[in-house]
Amino acid sequence: MDFSFQPELLKEYGITLSREQYQANGEKTVVVGMSGGVDSSVTALLVKLQGYKVLGLFMKNWDETDPDGTCSADHDYQDVIKVCERIDVPYYSVNFVKEYWDGVFSEFLNDYRKGFTPNPDILCNREIKFKVFYQRAKLLGADYLATGHYCQLVDGVLTKGADQNKDQTYFLYAVQKEVFKDVLFPIGHLPKPKVRELAAKFDLATSTKKDSTGICFIGERNFKDFLSQYIESSKGKFVDVNGRVLGQHDGTCFYTLGQRKGMGIGGPGEAWFVVAKDFAKNEVILAQGQDHPALYADGLSAVELNWLIDPPQGTFKCKAKVRYRQPEQPCTVTVEGDRVKVIFDHPQRAMTQRQSVVFYDGEKCIGGGIIDEIAPNYFVLGRGLPEILSV
Numbered sequence: 001m002d003f004s005f006q007p008e009l010l011k012e013y014g015i016t017l018s019r020e021q022y023q024a025n026g027e028k029t030v031v032v033g034m035s036g037g038v039d040s041s042v043t044a045l046l047v048k049l050q051g052y053k054v055l056g057l058f059m060k061n062w063d064e065t066d067p068d069g070t071c072s073a074d075h076d077y078q079d080v081i082k083v084c085e086r087i088d089v090p091y092y093s094v095n096f097v098k099e100y101w102d103g104v105f106s107e108f109l110n111d112y113r114k115g116f117t118p119n120p121d122i123l124c125n126r127e128i129k130f131k132v133f134y135q136r137a138k139l140l141g142a143d144y145l146a147t148g149h150y151c152q153l154v155d156g157v158l159t160k161g162a163d164q165n166k167d168q169t170y171f172l173y174a175v176q177k178e179v180f181k182d183v184l185f186p187i188g189h190l191p192k193p194k195v196r197e198l199a200a201k202f203d204l205a206t207s208t209k210k211d212s213t214g215i216c217f218i219g220e221r222n223f224k225d226f227l228s229q230y231i232e233s234s235k236g237k238f239v240d241v242n243g244r245v246l247g248q249h250d251g252t253c254f255y256t257l258g259q260r261k262g263m264g265i266g267g268p269g270e271a272w273f274v275v276a277k278d279f280a281k282n283e284v285i286l287a288q289g290q291d292h293p294a295l296y297a298d299g300l301s302a303v304e305l306n307w308l309i310d311p312p313q314g315t316f317k318c319k320a321k322v323r324y325r326q327p328e329q330p331c332t333v334t335v336e337g338d339r340v341k342v343i344f345d346h347p348q349r350a351m352t353q354r355q356s357v358v359f360y361d362g363e364k365c366i367g368g369g370i371i372d373e374i375a376p377n378y379f380v381l382g383r384g385l386p387e388i389l390s391v
Helices: 009-012 020-026 038-049 072-087 095-115 118-139 177-183 192-201 223-228
Strands: 029-036 051-058 092-095 145-148 151-154 157-159 237-238 246-250 270-279 283-288 296-307 315-321 329-336 339-348 356-361 364-375
Touching: 029 038, 029 072, 029 118, 038 051, 038 072, 038 145, 038 192, 051 072, 051 118, 072 092, 095 118, 118 145, 118 177, 339 364
Parallel strands: 029 051, 029 145, 051 092, 237 283
Antiparallel strands: 151 157, 157 364, 237 246, 270 283, 296 339, 296 364, 315 329, 315 356, 329 339, 356 364
């Protein structure tokens, strides 16, 4: 396979590179975090095509077999081997099962036991991929770590990926900004179809492989069944916003704000949604209707802040989102020591404690934090919702 300088091919995929740059890249080593998926495969390919010395590194974080006795990590590593051999780069596997358990899964379980619903992908990026994995890459002589995330670095600042449907900056806000000076995101400027096109052009084994979804350590399993292996259920009551008992639940940890399915509550009228959880009473509060006022609030406070720019002071306006798939919402942020208060221009739906609020200045991701408190909802305040609702 030809990996000589191919400027026209690179240009076709959005990369302008001179021969001098190509030759200079040959003095640099890039360790590519490879998962066995198409994104990291094309990441390795693009780095190789730009002349770098490339090493593929597969990371095993979870040690458990599926019900049929197979381990998905083993299958993924076989795909890594096929891709690396195809593009002629050396490859290794590292085991971070203990680090993942200690740094990600234990905290995930602790939050769930308290009734919260954290996001382990954000923890994994902060504690594993861009910490212990990054450190291992450096020990192996890497000048850069490259990953298949859909995001970009513009003047050293984390910036949204060109494919807005795949942008992953929300999951990376908690990474220490100093790390990004030695990180490459080679596919961040590409739309997903072009990534698959390039994989097919070079006949990579992962070119048609299905994208992974959901939490990595759960896979295709039922979330509630998985969680029940680690958290003892504590049955309690479903009640409506007026305190009327509607039924019995299996534990507050199994439900999250805004959830519609899985409660087994029927009857006339609109569907029931989780609008709050009372941990002291072990009650899950429900209300009927997707836009019930109890689901909406104007603001929040956040802690455990991480800024990807010089830490702001005072009050400023920006945009923010409180879940991955949500469009950014205009808001006003006030910095109060080691926490921030956020007031949105429009009420936001189902904001949830221990999940993340992430801030944006245009296309730039400027930081974020963990949601600590939610402002009183519109039902508690006795207010009706404005006509313009958040998405």
